[in-house]
Amino acid sequence: MTHSPIDPFTPAVELAAAIRRKEVSPVEVADCYLRRMDGLDPRLNAFCHRADADVRKAAAAAADAVTRASSPDDLPPFHGVPLPVKDFLDVAGWPTTYGSAGADRTPAAASDQVVRRFVDAGFVPLGKTTTSEFGSLPFSESEALGISRNPWDPGRTPGGSSSGAGAAVAAGMAPLAHAEDGGGSIRIPASCNGLVGLKPTRGLVARAAVVVEGLAASGVLTRTVADTAAALDVLVRHDPAAWWSPPTPRGSFAEAAGKDAPAGLRVGVLTDSPVAGIPVDPACTAAVELTLRALEAAGHRIVDARLPLPATDELVGSFTTLWNVGGAGVPLADPDRIEPHNRALREAARSIDSWAYAEAVTRTQHLSRRVVEGFLPRFDLLVTPTMACLPPTVGAWRAGTGDDPLAALRNSYPMGVFTSLFNVTGQPAISLPVHHDPATGLPVGVQLVGAPWREDLLLQVARLLERALPWSGRRPPVGLGLDLDLDLGHDLGLGLG
Structure with a gap:
């Protein structure tokens, strides 16, 4: 059987469908992305752990399962599709560094619950992606993992802390990638790399333990709204052992994303920084203006009402008190190798007694309310x-x-000032790559925020914008200084039939 060449930018749901139809083998798909990693990652540094033998073994097993399946419907939804995991979650047999040179690198005995959901859905783990140490900065430039770079301009950051995830998907080294968001770490790299990134409602995606008082959430970075919705269907499963875990939704997010949004939505606008004194780049405001015009054209109503925001001191104080403990619980082999900004965060956290911390948590909950x-x-x-x-x-x-x-944190405020507020409130929020800055050619994201548990509505509106302001054809500069067109030409340009 002769298979079509694989376009590495093919959406994950389309790759999965092609595998089920036997138009391409999971082994061919895995090899395509491993070759992309060979050619591009020395420049971008998106991956911090590769286990190519494990990837090929899992892909071969997936190919065998396709052969043995009596019907394509017997296969899980993402059967044979590669997916890298951010180096925050355990994958059995692989080390977890949390981006720290001080981490214990003993291979994990078992995979995290989120990873197990991915594997149950048919994904093939494709190595681990870089992150800043403990995810505390939106830059991944660490002693442990080195500097991760943006495929659109390697002199710039891909954002973070899911830095490697964003760079990998944007450069076509993965069809989508796991990511985590505690202050914007899904949405920030989505904006920096021209991707779709949804932070779910607090508690919707259960993990082994609640992280940073529920500020953090698991999700994915993708190129399409359909991939984001289908991956959310995989991740949202009731976990009776979790502290916070709602019942599994009755409906499908993928099905919801395919429906039109209700007519006449009330659309609010926030373009001034929630933290006083931080200017907003005109390109970022332009992304909002493009979005509002598209929504008005679709019949939705821009309302002249302001979101009641807390004072800057209250918001920053509330967020940072919780953020200071972001590295708590990470197993360390050598605490002396923690980076200076995280040592300072630990010292700040330890200067607050448990009573004061509990009071800060309560204040944060009232602020959110x-x-x-x-x-x-x-x-x-x-x-x-x-x-x-x-x-x-x-x-x-x-x-x-x-x-x-x-x-280091203060220098990062312009990247996270709009995203972190909604980690505090726990509302779902999605970044969409609606704009490119004409002066630099860099992607610019817009954030949509919904009411708690209304991922369905966010996905419907995101799909509307995907049609009105299409971004799927945009690609970062191929090659990045490498002769990629010669080395990997057979992987470029043609989609799957």
Whole structure:
């Protein structure tokens, strides 16, 4: 049987369908992405752990299962599709570093629950992707894992902390990738790399333990809304042993995404930074304006109402008190090798006694309630920039850190100022690559925020915008200084029939 060449930018749902139809083998798919990694990753540094023999073994087993299946319907939804895992979650037999040189690198004995859901859905784990240490910065430039770079401009960051995930998908080294978001770490790399990134409602995707008081959520980075919706169907499963886990939804997110959004949605707008004194780049405001025009053209109503925001000191104080403990629970072999900004965060956390911390958690919950109660009667949907800036240059976070290690966080505020608010409120939020800055050619994301548990509505509106402002044909510069067209020409350009 002669198979069509594999376009590495093929959406995951289409790859899975082609595998079920026996138009392409899981082994061929895995080899395509492994070759892409060979050619591109030395420049981008998206992967921190490769286990090619494991990948090929799993792909061969998937190919055998296709042969033995009596019907394509017997196969799981993403059977044979490769998916890299952010180096925050355990994968059995692989080390987990959390981006830290001080981490215990003993291979994990068992896979995390989220990874098991991916594997049960048929995904083939495709190595591990880079992250900043403990996910505390939206740049992955660490002693442990090195510098990760943006495929659109390797002199800039791919965002983070799911940095490698964003770079891998944008460069066609993976059809989609696992990511985690505690302050914007799905949506920020989505904006930096021209991808779709959904942070689910707090607690919707259960993990082994609640992370950072529920600020963090698991999800994926993709190129299409359909892939995001189908992957969410895989991740959302009731876990009776979890502290927070709602019942499994009765409906399918993929089916919901295929339906039209309700008519006449009330659309709110937030373009001023929630943290005073941070300017918003005109390209980021332009992404909002494009989005609003598309929504108005579709019959939705822009409302002249403001989201009641907390004062800057209250918001920053609430968020950082919780953020300081982000590295808690990480098994370390050598704590002395933790990077300076994370040592400073640990010292700040340890300076607060348990009573004061509990009071801060309670204050944060009340802050969240005020914002959500202000949202619900005013809006069905809120539109904001994803970031207040274009992707910064590599190393931009370092300014002033020699004198004050915590300057690293302050330097990162323009990247996370719009996203982190909705980690606090727990609302679902999605970044969409609706715009490209004409001056730099860099992608620019817009953030849509919904009411809690309304991922269905966000996906419907996202699909509307995907049709109105299509982005699927955009690709970062091929080659990145490498002779990729000669080395991997057979993997480029042609889609699957």
